[in-house]
Amino acid sequence: MRPTRRSIALGLAALPVTGSVAGPALAARPAIAPLSAEDRALVDKAAAYLQDLTEAKGRFVQTDARGTMTQGAIYLKRPGKARFAYEPPSGLLVVADGANVSIADSRLKTFDRYPLMATPLSIFLARQIRLDKGVVVSRVSRLADGFSITARDGKREAEGEITLTFSNDPVALIGWAVTDAQGFSTRIRLASLEKTSGLASSLFVLNDPRPKNPGRAKM
Template sequence: MSLTRRSLTLALAAAPFATAAVAQSAGLSAADQALVQRATAYLQGLTEARGRFTQTDARGLTTEGEVYLQRPGKARFAYAPPSGLLVVSDGAAVSVQDTRLKTFDKYPLFATPLSLFLAKNIRFDRGVQVTAVSRLADGFTITARDGKKQTAGQIALTFTDDPLGLAGWTVTDAQGRATRVRLLGLERASGLDPSLFVLKDPRPKNVGRGKV
């Protein structure tokens, strides 16, 4: 997998990892835990949404595109040309298509951190630990990592405060490389086209289906 596609998978598939992190928040103050609960309640109520995003990887390369969410189970991250990348969760699987490299990879939704955010009911017992809650001038950031320490790195999820909203996230890997996703104009939606969350493998059937 190329660095760009690895950054994509890290930044998008891992982003919701922090959203369900409440149960293992030892060491946080009552005020910090209240912010985590507030953010989680907001995400739980975000059943349909749409907006734009920009992603900046560790090399400083910036890409952009459109994002659509429909809980439970569905999401679409459509990168603008010339990227050629498209990520779709159809409720059962997460598919990653790269039209430039002519590749198509598929993962079970339950095996990705996306399942934490796209679940019908966001769970708080999935081994995620909130390590810090930081106040910003216009919001706050929740930082989390794998509570079982099976996955290195951390995720910082940023929210605006007034009104409360998801502003983006930064994923930092074990080598300290950070990939930042910034959401632009994310807003609640209704009646999203079901076809947004369908992505079929365009390759001939005799081409091997690889998993990254």
């Protein structure tokens, strides 16, 4: 089974990163043990950081389930908005407008749109970051210089999960991995992500660029 364009692109847009690797469909999940007080403290620290991250821009490097690496520019504007502009030779442009995630591929001349709430990205693009309500945190891992949190939307278990990776000092988002319902994982590493303000609204608008009547001859 091959990863779909949706699983590849939404890893972005859905931030090396820890997380699951490509594989077969996700098996039934075992019962999740309650978080320890130390784990909960890290979750609260991550939520506070994300809540304060209202606008940001930077660079990203993406590795999809087939090992293909691409890079580009990232723009975030909470709630709900993100833009991933991939550099050539990739033809991808991915935009979350607050309600949907749109994916345009200029090379393949395709355009797809998915509800933002049906993707794990909605967890950290939400207006109110709540990692203790409506979100299932399945794992908190300590790393040499940071920590990672694996979570999924409690109401959309089949839609996959996201692993957010943070540095310790200072606390900052440095990457993420999205694993879809088929078990394919896309990893994003942030080369830089800095807070900013005044990002243009036009950055978060992506309409279908294809001709409305492609079979119609020009007059």
